[in-house]
Amino acid sequence: xxxxxxxxxxxxxxxxxxxxxxxxxxxxxxxxxxxxxxxxxxxxxxxxxxxxxxxxxxxxxxxxxxxxxxxxxxxxxxxxxxxxxxxxxxxxxxxxxxxxxxxxxxxxxxxxxxxxxxxxxxxxxxxxxxxxxxxxxxxxxxxxxxxxxxxxxxxxxxxxxxxxxxxxxxxxxxxxxxxxxxxxxxxxxxxxxxxxxxxxxxxxxxxxxxxxxxxxxxxxxxxxxxxxxxxxxxxxxxxxxxxxxxxxxxxxxxxxxxxxxxxxxx
Amino acid sequence: xxxxxxxxxxxxxxxxxxxxxxxxxxxxxxxxxxxxxxxxxxxxxxxxxxxxxxxxxxxxxxxxxxxxxxxxxxxxxxxxxxxxxxxxxxxxxxxxxxxxxxxxxxxxxxxxxxxxxxxxxxxxxxxxxxxxxxxxxxxxxxxxxxxxxxxxxxxxxxxxxxxxxxxxxxxxxxxxxxxxxxxxxxxxxxxxxxxxxxxxxxxxxxxxxxxxxxxxxxxxxxxxxxxxxxxxxxxxxxxxxxxxxxxxxxxxxxxxxxxxxxxxxxxxxxxxxxxxxxxxxxxxxxxxxxxxxxxxxxxxxxxxxxxxxxxxxxxxxxxxxxxxxxxxxxxxxxxxxxxxxxxxxxxxxxxxxxxxxxxxxxxxxx
Numbered sequence: 002x003x004x005x006x007x008x009x010x011x012x013x014x015x016x017x018x019x020x021x022x023x024x025x026x027x028x029x030x031x032x033x034x035x036x037x038x039x040x041x042x043x044x045x046x047x048x049x050x051x052x053x054x055x056x057x058x059x060x061x062x063x064x065x066x067x068x069x070x071x072x073x074x075x076x077x078x079x080x081x082x083x084x085x086x087x088x089x090x091x092x093x094x095x096x097x098x099x100x101x102x103x104x105x106x107x108x109x110x111x112x113x114x115x116x117x118x119x120x121x122x123x124x125x126x127x128x129x130x131x132x133x134x135x136x137x138x139x140x141x142x143x144x145x146x147x148x149x150x151x152x153x154x155x156x157x158x159x160x161x162x163x164x165x166x167x168x169x170x171x172x173x174x175x176x177x178x179x180x181x182x183x184x185x186x187x188x189x190x191x192x193x194x195x196x197x198x199x200x201x202x203x204x205x206x207x208x209x210x211x212x213x214x215x216x217x218x219x220x221x222x223x224x225x226x227x228x229x230x231x232x233x234x235x236x237x238x239x240x241x242x243x244x245x246x247x248x249x250x251x252x253x254x255x256x257x258x259x260x261x262x263x264x265x266x267x
Numbered sequence: 268x269x270x271x272x273x274x275x276x277x278x279x280x281x282x283x284x285x286x287x288x289x290x291x292x293x294x295x296x297x298x299x300x301x302x303x304x305x306x307x308x309x310x311x312x313x314x315x316x317x318x319x320x321x322x323x324x325x326x327x328x329x330x331x332x333x334x335x336x337x338x339x340x341x342x343x344x345x346x347x348x349x350x351x352x353x354x355x356x357x358x359x360x361x362x363x364x365x366x367x368x369x370x371x372x373x374x375x376x377x378x379x380x381x382x383x384x385x386x387x388x389x390x391x392x393x394x395x396x397x398x399x400x401x402x403x404x405x406x407x408x409x410x411x412x413x414x415x416x417x418x419x420x421x422x423x424x425x426x427x428x429x430x431x432x433x434x435x436x437x438x439x440x441x442x443x444x445x446x447x448x449x450x451x452x453x454x455x456x457x458x459x460x461x462x463x464x465x466x467x468x469x470x471x472x473x474x475x476x477x478x479x480x481x482x483x484x485x486x487x488x489x490x491x492x493x494x495x496x497x498x499x500x501x502x503x504x505x506x507x508x509x510x511x512x513x514x515x516x517x518x519x520x521x522x523x524x525x526x527x528x529x530x531x532x533x534x535x536x537x538x539x540x541x542x543x544x545x546x547x548x549x550x551x552x553x554x555x556x557x558x559x560x561x562x563x564x565x566x567x568x569x570x571x572x573x574x575x576x577x578x579x580x581x582x583x584x585x586x587x588x589x590x591x592x593x594x595x596x597x598x599x600x601x602x603x604x605x606x607x608x609x610x611x612x613x614x615x616x617x618x619x620x621x622x623x624x625x626x627x628x629x630x631x632x633x
Contacts, residue, residue: 083511091507235605
């Protein structure tokens, strides 16, 4: 299934199509697809097409927006030193907030687009949204990856998509906190728009979840941000490390979409 | 038929001119169109006075104190008469059995027609023994009087959301009214205390239109709690411009810059302080140079400290820290762990390499 293929030739195009579904047996159902994608390993060296264009675009746009949101968010919480002169001469915090709000709305739209792509894209596009927690095989693979990171396994496995531990991290440390950030962020934005705005009609319920305590929602908005920061540290480290240590490409894959395997061992 | 409000104040020597002034002022403070002033006047001239029972539970009486200081000199007089305030610990002359007798009479004579105003809340632990009124737990009196009331006004933060006696760990299990009484319309008027004109405004509305004022999703009157202090704060331009007081005695503080960095709760507090203001419109905390402490908000004592924009929360390790301190510690720990992992990885690679170079010399694959 994974043959060595020169880029751009007809064979590679065939591979792209081939990898829309992981294997013939796994076509039994949507859920079994998830397990198959998550624990799919390969043996021969070569390359596979994994991440489609829209997904890669989303990844980098999303990464950029998170940086913008963290920086502007920091300045909203701890504004820079006061500017001299009349208040009417400046709109510094107003502009910082505007950038934060705009970036937040772009992030939300991009995230919705990403969810849409999970439905229409290839199987790898679904991986971070659904964890096959019912699959014993998947958990064993998570454990295997943990051991590999704990220096208890001498050789890493090859995965076409995310390895199961990466998948677990993406779901719990990225998908969940980003969803919570969007909800709490929009709720706080709704307060600024006024309680009679449609924003508040749509997102006002979020305050109920946090005990009708707007101040607590601010606190959680900070906490979820830190979860995403922690994720970013681990994510970037793991990507760089895997790129060097494991048997497949990581970073270039998110640029080109192709995953390269470095050896042809089992 | 019971005496109307207008008849009563005329009998007390208030001129019609003063009466009309009160009606206009009330219409304005409720945000109503000028034509409503005559509707208010009409209601007060023609409707019998609504009996109000004012109960005091676990509280500090600051709501009563605020109420009796209603800004316009006439308003306090007027409202006290208008309401037919038949029972109030603070203001009534009778005491003991006489006073408790009044409650019984009102329940019998005005069944389903009186307004129950509750200041403070009932503590529920130990069967309510932490607050005894007339020899019985307050919660019993509250439930009894609520059963035949037309509507309930929850005065202040105690009645609306628990306030200081419900702050963690809440040893007496002080509980806001809406969690004890569930079958009556409850109007929450939070604040510690609420603004006097807000209190009289809510009551005037209910008397004039004979209905509960429009409420927000938490049950607070929209006309007073529809906007945040921050939305109408006169220092808001300094916030948008990025001009902040950093210390209580610095230049920014003297210039009247925004108090956001000093922990002002304006951005998260729904109240009318920045519009109605206090003491007859003289000032309000931010105007006096101190940030808002968010006294009308849920759990405001637990959202502390007052001088920081982030609340301290209990961490799993037991120490108190705010969200950013927790986050920085977590990110730092993960950073250190990653650095350690980099070190171990490099070490492992070096050993693997030397093992590979000296093939056959060492034990295979370690």
